[in-house]
Amino acid sequence: TKCLIQNFNSAVKSKGPETQRKEYTALTKNGKRFPILVYSIPIFKNNAFSGLRGIIVTISELKKSQEELRKSEENFRQLAENISDAFWLVDLNNQLLYFNKSCETLIETQLEGPFVFPNIFFNYIHTDDKQNIYNKIKKAQTSPELKQVYEHRIITGSGITKWVSVRIFPVFNNNGKPYRKAGIAADITQEKFLLHELV
Numbered sequence: 742t743k744c745l746i747q748n749f750n751s752a753v754k755s756k757g758p759e760t761q762r763k764e765y766t767a768l769t770k771n772g773k774r775f776p777i778l779v780y781s782i783p784i785f786k787n788n789a790f791s792g793l794r795g796i797i798v799t800i801s802e803l804k805k806s807q808e809e810l811r812k813s814e815e816n817f818r819q820l821a822e823n824i825s826d827a828f829w830l831v832d833l834n835n836q837l838l839y840f841n842k843s844c845e846t847l848i849e850t851q852l853e854g855p856f857v858f859p860n861i862f863f864n865y866i867h868t869d870d871k872q873n874i875y876n877k878i879k880k881a882q883t884s885p886e887l888k889q890v891y892e893h894r895i896i897t898g899s900g901i902t903k904w905v906s907v908r909i910f911p912v913f914n915n916n917g918k919p920y921r922k923a924g925i926a927a928d929i930t931q932e933k934f935l936l937h938e939l940v
Contacts, residue, residue: 827926850898867894885919
């Protein structure tokens, strides 16, 4: 309460035109704590400051949603950072939003952002496979809801040729619209070698 009164007095003294908003913890009659958001809105009459209007909003559900989102993001990060496959997220403009450490392991190169996704990994695609993969990337740009599965060769930063299996799939928002794309790439060089030996 003391903090709220101090901030209210400060807003009155400042007489500024900006709306101020601050978070506080309130108590129910039973002594249960819950978060609130307090808006202090200046009132002017004839261009002269005449007082403040206050709005108090309970934000318990907002705080709960934020905490659930934080936990969800933490779970996602732990999963992505501990899988052996390369994993990345891009927006619909192909701006790279996230990549795990396995991406760097796969191409044997340390990455530093920000990036436009195709420009990065396209550089490592084997020359003989580039046109085919370029066509697939362009198709995915015009059809963001499209799922893709393909294989191609890459040449790593140390000059080693590897085969990778790539899966691209859309990420949908709450309205069912695709707003991101996720990718997973697995090193299948050993499988290709064994298949060749078997043949």
